[in-house]
Amino acid sequence: MIQASLQKMKRNRLAINLTFFINGFLFANWAARIPRLQADFGLDNRMLGVVLLASAIGSLIAMPFTGWMISRAGSRKITSWASFLFILSIPLFTISPNTAILIGTFFMMGVFVGTLDVAMNAQAVLVERMYQRPIMAFFHALFSAGMMAGAGTGALFAWGNIPLSVHLSLLSLLAIGLWGWNVYHYLDDKPGQDVKGKKFFHVPERALIAIGAIAFCCMLGEGAMSDWSANYLKQIVHADNAT
Numbered sequence: 001m002i003q004a005s006l007q008k009m010k011r012n013r014l015a016i017n018l019t020f021f022i023n024g025f026l027f028a029n030w031a032a033r034i035p036r037l038q039a040d041f042g043l044d045n046r047m048l049g050v051v052l053l054a055s056a057i058g059s060l061i062a063m064p065f066t067g068w069m070i071s072r073a074g075s076r077k078i079t080s081w082a083s084f085l086f087i088l089s090i091p092l093f094t095i096s097p098n099t100a101i102l103i104g105t106f107f108m109m110g111v112f113v114g115t116l117d118v119a120m121n122a123q124a125v126l127v128e129r130m131y132q133r134p135i136m137a138f139f140h141a142l143f144s145a146g147m148m149a150g151a152g153t154g155a156l157f158a159w160g161n162i163p164l165s166v167h168l169s170l171l172s173l174l175a176i177g178l179w180g181w182n183v184y185h186y187l188d189d190k191p192g193q194d195v196k197g198k199k200f201f202h203v204p205e206r207a208l209i210a211i212g213a214i215a216f217c218c219m220l221g222e223g224a225m226s227d228w229s230a231n232y233l234k235q236i237v238h239a240d241n242a243t
Helices: 003-029 034-043 045-073 075-095 099-131 136-160 162-183 206-235
Strands: none
Touching: 003 034, 003 075, 003 099, 003 136, 003 162, 003 206, 034 045, 034 162, 034 206, 045 075, 045 099, 045 206, 075 099, 099 136, 136 162, 162 206
16 A cells, blocks of 8 residues: 555656656757747747747736636646647647747747646645655756757757757657656646635735746846847857757
8 A cells, every 4th residue: 555655656756757847848949949930930030039028928927827727726637738738839830820820829838838837836846745855946957957858859950950840749749648648647636615705816925026026037037048049159150050
């Protein structure tokens, strides 16, 4: 009985490990190939900025709603759906027929990844409580490891001059296979029993505002680097695609 319980805990943790890793892996794969995206759609830097901004706005809108959805449906259901839709959105933007639809697709991708970021962290909290020791940092390290692996994979596809649609479709198919295993091993959590009548939005405390300001500054720098470094290397330094 104890052995079965330990095996279940390991599977629960592995499912969350894979979710964090896949999230970072897929993100880095398309971010590494932003110059190809820009070339395929004939975007100047201004329009590329608008496309990338659409994704950020989508995430910003989705995140506050996600906590509300989790309180009613549970983090397992929200993580499962958000993960599936995020994976699906990755190759879809490559076949957008025009810039307007590309912007809309990036907006929806931002919604899905913003929802997933909150929901998978809620699942990670449940796993951490189950293990009764601090392991949250390990999940976030796996997201970074996924981005490292994704950047390397993106470099290989760029070196082979593989079309963006083929590149991202292949990886999304792989991710869907892992998602199919993950959804059966996420932890069940009961939606809030006393959510009716509660406010949707609460003014955060001063300490939380300060932490939010620090996070905003970190994400501003991180977003600028991930969105524009490949563009800089390609257009200014004239590095090859794989670099």
